[in-house]
Amino acid sequence: MSESVTDATFDEEVLHADGPVIVKFTAPWCRPCRHIQPILESIATDNPAVRLVELDIDDNLGVPSRYGVLSIPTTIVFTNGEPRAKVLGAQPRRRFDEAFAPFLGAS
Numbered sequence: 001m002s003e004s005v006t007d008a009t010f011d012e013e014v015l016h017a018d019g020p021v022i023v024k025f026t027a028p029w030c031r032p033c034r035h036i037q038p039i040l041e042s043i044a045t046d047n048p049a050v051r052l053v054e055l056d057i058d059d060n061l062g063v064p065s066r067y068g069v070l071s072i073p074t075t076i077v078f079t080n081g082e083p084r085a086k087v088l089g090a091q092p093r094r095r096f097d098e099a100f101a102p103f104l105g106a107s
Contacts, residue, residue, distance in 0.1 A: 002024065002037070002040065002041070002044075002052040002053055002054045003051070003052070003053045003054070004053065004054055004055070004056070005023070005053045005054070005055050006055065006056075006059070006060050007060040007061070007062040007063050010055065010060075010063045013053060014053065014078050015078065015081040016081065017051060017078070019049040019050065019051065019079075020047075020049065020050045020051070020077055020078065020079045020084075020103055020104050021050070021051045021052075021053060021077070021078045021079075022040060022043065022044065022050060022051070022052045022053070022075060022076075022077050022078075022100065023053055023054070023055060023075065023076050023077075023078060024036070024037070024040055024052070024053070024054040024055070024073060024074075024075050025054075025055050025057050025064055025069045025072050025073065025074040025075070025076075026054050026055070026056060026057065026072055026073055027056055027057050027058045027072055028056070028058070030072050030073060032072070032073055032089065032090035033072055033073040033090075035090045036073055036075070036090050036091070036096075039092075039093045039096060040052055040075065040096070042093065043093070043096060043097070043100065043104075047104045049104070050104050057069065057072060067083060071088065071089070073088075073089060073090060074086060074087075074088055075087045075096065077099070077100045077103050077104070079103050084102075084103040085099040085100050085102070085103055086099070087099050087100075
């Protein structure tokens, strides 16, 4: 299960994290966001150093704006305080693996 972050906690929880963090930009009404949740949880389980968090774009406008999130689901992997790879929309696991694998072992 992913943890929730907010505009107020994002920098501390994501940008200052010790390892890679996968951030799912989501909203409660977003069906495709729910569809990719098991995929992201599986990736996090397969990569124990990775944290999975989600940010509700309805309640938090600052962070999505900062990272150019214009549609959901948008999923970004962050390492060392920087966005490294982004996947737009509900994609198959293969697409997330291809985009994120180079960064999941980073610290």
